[in-house]
Amino acid sequence: MSTSAGNGSPASLIAEARAGSPDALAALYLEHGAALFRLAYRVVGAREDAEDVVHDVFVGLPEALQRYEERGSLAGWLKRVTARVALMRLRSGKRRREVALDNTVGQAEPAATAERDGLQAAVDTLPDHLRSVLVLKEIEGYGHAEIAELLGISEGASRVRLTRALKRLRHKLESGR
Amino acid sequence: MNWKDELRKIPAPAPSKDLLERILASRAAGRRVILPEAKAATRRDRYMRYAVAIAAALAAVGWFSWETLKPTVVEDKLPPAWVIGGTPLFPSAAFGQERAPRISSPRYPLIAEIQPTRVHAGRWTYKGSTTADGVFTTTYGQPRTIVIAAGSFGGQAAWVVSSSMGMFDTVLVNRATLRPLRYVRPMLHSRLVQQYSHDSINELLHVSPPPQERERTLRGSAVLPDLGVSPMLVSWSPHSLEVLVQALPLGRSWRGSVYSANWVTMATRFPTFTTLDLRVTGTERVTVPAGTFDCWRLEAREADEKSVLWVSQDQGWLVMRRHTSSDGSGRFRTEWVNETRLVAVDTTPPAP
Secondary structure (H helix, E strand, O other), rough: OOOOOOOOOOHHHHHHOOOOOOOHHHHHHHHHHHHHHHHHHHOOOHHHHHHHHHHHHHHHHHHHHHOOOOOOOOHHHHHHHHHHHHHHHHHHHHOOOOOHHHHHHHHOOOOOOOHHHHHHHHHHOOOHHHHHHHHHHHHOOHHHHHHHHHHHOOHHHHHHHHHHHHHHHHHHHHHOO | HHHOOOHHHHHOOOOOOOOOHHHHHHOOOOOOOOOOOOOOOOOOHHHHHHHHHHHHHHHHHHHHHHEEEEOHHHHHHHHHHHOHHHHOOOOOOOHHHHOOOOOOOOOOOOEEOOOHHHHEEEEEEEEEEEEEOOOEEEEEEEEEEEEEEEEEEEEEEEEEEOOOOOOOOOEEEOOOOEEEEEEEOOOOOOEEEEEOOOOOOEEEEEEEOOOOOEEEEEEEEEEEOOOOOOOOEEOOOOOOHHHHHHHOOOOOEEHHHHHHOOHHOOOOOOOOEEEEEEEOOOEEEEOOOOOHHHHHHEEEEEEOEEEEEEEEOOOOEEEEEEEEEEEOOOOOOOOEEEEEEEEEEEOOOOOO
């Protein structure tokens, strides 16, 4: 798909996307879509649901950019929006289907190591409220304050959930040896 | 194995190749999604919050000390009785000690997907009638016309929604999200202004009293109950279901809830926010003075009140609304049926 949006600068790209330009939207998708998909996938745990999340994020992006104040990186802002949409999907119970992470990843990454497979399987077994904290903290690198805000819980609750998630993971991995 | 490092290396698949095409096709088809706010919580923000909380606490202590020390009479604190007829809508003397009514939880998921481009400027005129016990029918009041005009507010494209009910109240509504931006309601001796931000309402009720009464201003604020992700209505205003239903992607088994904001200064009498639960229950062909329409039939619930709405499938217009109630006496059991019918539509955009 050709993208003839703007003069190439991020600011002009954002301005054109804000005005509803499909080319600018496509350019933003090509730049950020894959990373946002990975984040959504890790939160919702299923490929189709992750695609729905990314689809909704980009369909709503031109209007949402009206609220983007251009302080901080666009990539970080997009990730927070995506995380919120993915978490809303988890909460709403609107998920289309449950697919184990390892099945889908196996198709995409046949060379995944046995250790990673085991780790993935262990992550899969975590309930949503623990897995989302684990993904956001340990994989995406968010702080507890931000996770608390994203999930609508206290920082203390975020720490407790992470501890529980790690404890369950550790137990799962040790019992699997 | 350091499995925390391994966690970050867990691979994820790539999105489908046609995802971008699907996104662009959805946009081209007019589909819109309202995304949640994504402001990062910075350390500075947190310190600011602590500072604001401490300042507010100090101010409250100072105010409380002054209020308890200064000579005053209770009547000074009471809202003027002549504001909208002295109805019990205003905070009492024990405002701070009364428990505010709870906000009811939405019965269905909050409406997240709308088609805002389906909302059009124009005029929709409705006429009401009441039937008692299925026997006695009378029309009531003057016809009510909802006027939707294009405008802008704070650099955002807005709908200017007003009605012809003599109150001249006007709501400015964000065109993309159908959330209110500003609500102004002039009354005989007072004026209400609600200013909406993404997460709160600031309300100001300015009272311009008759001679020999003291002029005063009541202020109130409330945090919005959602994350800024859904449309929102304004109770007792023109920004009501007539506008919202135009943008709903109705279909069989569609359901969704929406918050409606009331007056913050009535918080001890009514919840600041009520939920309106909508559900499609079927289809029906309806004939009203404005014509015959193939409609979606919806059930609308607000607290214990139930209404039935008929919304035209093609245009999304609210064609008819029926509300059934009893006189509540438990003795006579009179059943009142209020019906509001669409009598005229003018889709010529009103002058700005």
